[in-house]
Amino acid sequence: MKVAYVGAAPKSTEEVERRRSLLQQWAAPGTTIEMAYAKEGPASIESMYEEYLAIPEYAKSMVRLEREGFDAAIVGCAGDPGIDAYRELCTNMLIVGPGMSSFHAASILGRKFTLLTVADNMIASSYELIQKSGLSSMIASVRAVNIPVLELSQNRAQTLENLVQIGREAIERDYADVLVLGCMSMAFLQVAEDMQKLLGIPVVNPAKAVLKLTESLSSCGWKQSKSAFSIPPKLSFGKASTIEELIVKQKN
Amino acid sequence: MKVAYVGAAPKSTEEVERRRSLLQQWAAPGTTIEMAYAKEGPASIESMYEEYLAIPEYAKSMVRLEREGFDAAIVGCAGDPGIDAYRELCTNMLIVGPGMSSFHAASILGRKFTLLTVADNMIASSYELIQKSGLSSMIASVRAVNIPVLELSQNRAQTLENLVQIGREAIERDYADVLVLGCMSMAFLQVAEDMQKLLGIPVVNPAKAVLKLTESLSSCGWKQSKSAFSIPPKLSFGKASTIEELIVKQKN
Amino acid sequence: MKVAYVGAAPKSTEEVERRRSLLQQWAAPGTTIEMAYAKEGPASIESMYEEYLAIPEYAKSMVRLEREGFDAAIVGCAGDPGIDAYRELCTNMLIVGPGMSSFHAASILGRKFTLLTVADNMIASSYELIQKSGLSSMIASVRAVNIPVLELSQNRAQTLENLVQIGREAIERDYADVLVLGCMSMAFLQVAEDMQKLLGIPVVNPAKAVLKLTESLSSCGWKQSKSAFSIPPKLSFGKASTIEELIVKQKN
């Protein structure tokens, strides 16, 4: 099975390779991971504006990867930005996001989960994201760690300490019985595993959740339902033959 | 009050002027309407992919219009694409969308409304849009007229006939007591007014709904709550000084 | 546009004139406000019993005002008492309430609002009122200021101080990003405007919200759907020709 991990914006070759290597190590035998990072995009995603900014490049990558024969592609951002659009565009390649994967995994493991997001400004949109998955009734709370995405990995010990403290508040005050990390930079920092030991409840690493769920669904031969995510009419009716043609420019 | 109507993609000068003239005619005394259409974008919006495609140009227009001193701006698409992003970016300019405006107007006028959207492929995402407004419990149904956006105005009589027929089904089978048109091309075709006479229940024209609601809220001095829609952290913390700087490019 | 503001109970000529003058000043050019206060009714409305007490006189006023050619009428109480009844009785005059108007305005401006009601005994019924608008999912909380309605205006400074303090609690503990005042006496005290400056989030004055929303909907030619609010059968089938005939008396 060929799985692509699609990144929103350029990262250093080392960091991309480090992430690939982790994913490959977590993957089942027979799964090959390839990384597809856009050449331009938001440095990190910590606002709805940056989520939307990432979508056009994501879409181009998805269409290309499907043409190249990938079985499945992972949206490399915990907010699953634009995933309904890529599911419209692709028919033969399964597309899954880490947000939805983590919420479903958490809902199977317990009764109420808390999502730990990056900063306060993302709390409201996180509730909307969970609602889109249909899982609003499983939310204990959404809480923010309030460390900028680009600084999360600079001091892993501090990040872990903050996450453990906020996780503990979620358990004690909101009665969470599962925690979900809401950021891929947290995911690749591998703090979920330490948190789980320290807190005694499952802590969902979204990178693992999305990878394993993608493998699961794909190995069963399932892809997104085209009845739910139809090909854009201009493409299906032949008024445009590529996604580039969907853009028109003003004539002078 | 200076209100901008922001369009997703280039339209002919005549069509833009025709729309401006209608909006100006519907506006209250003291309101000035200006049109701000992007120079490139999707020819029409009839898929989630096309919604997302329109957002980056919309965002640039919004930031510019706020700087130019507009009191309010209208997102010129009935799906309100990206509105939470523009509300993050703008503080002094109220931003309202025709989708949300129509759903709220319909909910005040009756108990259950039916949204008439363009085509079947937009039905599922229309339910999600209404859910985002918090008004799921007021939905009678979402039904599609299944005429491509760019053909709606080519045969106004046919479009009206189809809309009346589907509206009648919504009334009889889904017990709708208000109808909402879910497309700005329908809105500027001014069929809502004819439908209302023929069907005997309120039919919400989203162009009128959003214009009048924008005037209402703005005249009371209200703007989107910055507590709900915070400025993106990189901008508020000074790590970027313009929205353009939020994009990074791969170094070679 | 002729708009009537219908009051539940007698007030001093001065107070009625003061309120009319404020409404007229907030109104759009072309709107004429007339005040219609009942000659008897509850001195103020701070229980469900008093809400119901006001309805019979309200209904008579509404029927008269429609006959006199008013375009729209506003229910002058933030609990919108009996509004579905007046909407049944009137066909050509739009009827709107300040409660529903404020909840819809708040839902457009943010994601979660707190309603500040008069006293603890109205908290439970306030939740029911918001639920009737379909907007339960947008509630952050309902909190009470616990100053009797008739004393609110006697010490404006104290009222403002209390409202600001309770508003702050709503922001900090309930994560409200919009506040709504739940009483017309608060509305005409014009404290919302001061609160908004002090608290930094939108504060909805229900008098302004209902006036502007009424103007908006009415200027679009929309009235309450008669499919949702049918004329009472005895009137539509001619068994009674006036609302007075709907009352029968015991024969001796």
Add this chain to the structure above:
Amino acid sequence: MKVAYVGAAPKSTEEVERRRSLLQQWAAPGTTIEMAYAKEGPASIESMYEEYLAIPEYAKSMVRLEREGFDAAIVGCAGDPGIDAYRELCTNMLIVGPGMSSFHAASILGRKFTLLTVADNMIASSYELIQKSGLSSMIASVRAVNIPVLELSQNRAQTLENLVQIGREAIERDYADVLVLGCMSMAFLQVAEDMQKLLGIPVVNPAKAVLKLTESLSSCGWKQSKSAFSIPPKLSFGKASTIEELIVKQKN
């Protein structure tokens, strides 16, 4: 146990006695039923306007009955008009309505119930009434028999036939497994019992449901929670000593 059945409007002595006699016959040993019909009010209740019209006289009766030492009182209308107000006013007399009683009984007997209301114009408000009971998730449907209240008893055979036919539609199309009659005139016609035999599923007679539930709750020593239904502040703070004093009149 002394239980009052409170009627909204004058009825003939014979009809009142017929109803009392049925209630007394259904009552448990030790229960005494007294009838308290208002001297003026709506001839029948088949609109929200008529519901509200009945409330002021109902309230006066309730206050008098509590003073006379009744243990419990039944609101004699299936829409439970104004029940929250009487619960505010009365502390020592339990007040129950046939609407809420029937919905709760039906929810215990099955999983989805259909309410059979009088006419189409009451369908929307019936949904709201069920929602107020918290039981929206148990609704299969609300359907109307469309016979005017005052004609229901004139042709019992026809009424029964219509009810059976609509009940059958509810079972087949809406998957109802319990039916509820939504009108006290239907209740005292004793058609529920025949319907139950013909249709094979429980059919809730609201007169029986409210009587037996009232006896149940009252025999356990439970009354409406004053924490949910507080005494109106003007009465509890001594600003008014009777409910009559809550009404003020305009001075000339």
Add this chain to the structure above:
Amino acid sequence: MKVAYVGAAPKSTEEVERRRSLLQQWAAPGTTIEMAYAKEGPASIESMYEEYLAIPEYAKSMVRLEREGFDAAIVGCAGDPGIDAYRELCTNMLIVGPGMSSFHAASILGRKFTLLTVADNMIASSYELIQKSGLSSMIASVRAVNIPVLELSQNRAQTLENLVQIGREAIERDYADVLVLGCMSMAFLQVAEDMQKLLGIPVVNPAKAVLKLTESLSSCGWKQSKSAFSIPPKLSFGKASTIEELIVKQKN
């Protein structure tokens, strides 16, 4: 009316007689209570596992009691374990549970209730039980007293003190206006009555609630809808003639 109270597990003859005597004393004239305790089962029920353990014996008792001509049977555990199964098996005997009865009674008496369950480990499943009754929207909270079931009656004064304290927290922090005891051992300890006096709001004793509700529904001739709770197909199609035949054993 013959009503059976069906217990999950053996209890001392004295305790069974004490409970029978209380139920008989609470019963209406004409009701005869008989106790049917299983000969083996869980000593007490304080986990989901113990709930399920009790079901097979409960089912056998129910089938026998129906054959013996009982009008109604009460599931003697506040979690209503397996009630949908007994309702499938029995047609002529009404079966009611104390959990559902208490939730419905509480919902009629107020607007928000708190369930006081035995221990923290039952909180999550208590929410699911209330949800099954359709009454999730009436929940203020579920709180645990954290005294093992078998020790509740050893120190009645301590149990009462704990319950009053937790009840007070529910009132102050969760705005409960009715309390429900969630355990039959609490019920037969008769602490609800003392709590009600001390706390000033209704406190529902589940043993009384289920007894009175059972009498109410049964006296109206209502039983569980067989459309909601069908006879298991193997029994209705004659593939098994007794419930024992539904069990097959491995052949060697």
Add this chain to the structure above:
Amino acid sequence: MKVAYVGAAPKSTEEVERRRSLLQQWAAPGTTIEMAYAKEGPASIESMYEEYLAIPEYAKSMVRLEREGFDAAIVGCAGDPGIDAYRELCTNMLIVGPGMSSFHAASILGRKFTLLTVADNMIASSYELIQKSGLSSMIASVRAVNIPVLELSQNRAQTLENLVQIGREAIERDYADVLVLGCMSMAFLQVAEDMQKLLGIPVVNPAKAVLKLTESLSSCGWKQSKSAFSIPPKLSFGKASTIEELIVKQKN
């Protein structure tokens, strides 16, 4: 990874081996499947009563399998009977059910799914099962194929034809965009794969869904949260040392 598939009742050695072989063939490299069928239990599960009947033997198997060192166990019935109990009893062995697995898989693949259950009598409890997963908002419908479980495999062609026809109805009338098979006998008949080809939308085979999801979650080191599913108090406090001791017998 050692995974046990736990069956509710004795099956022929051939059928058990056939099922094991299919599961092993679907499993990832490194997964070993063992079958654990109870020696006595319901011949098939097609009522709530039969679901409950299976639980005590299931529980014993689960406790034994955990002691034997299995990493994970699958409840071999699409209704997930008693799964919360086994999750209480087991700490180191992950326990997953095919019902919940299928609902979550379907919710990821589309927006609305239809569950195809065995017979009409299971429709109502199927809705409750989906509600327990938190996924009520993703339901298009529950429809029944109405072929007894034990006859499903006797005429595979007929079963497939019926399923395709009912699936088509779900697509056309209920707008399902994913189908879920609600029975393990259907699952091991491998009709989902044929249906998917014929109907063009994803059809979830619950045996595959639960196997792959179990492998996914287990490979990430996640087990059910003990905070959500606590060990029964008598076991955790040492009042019983085995689950057998939780049962008491009447002394003579």
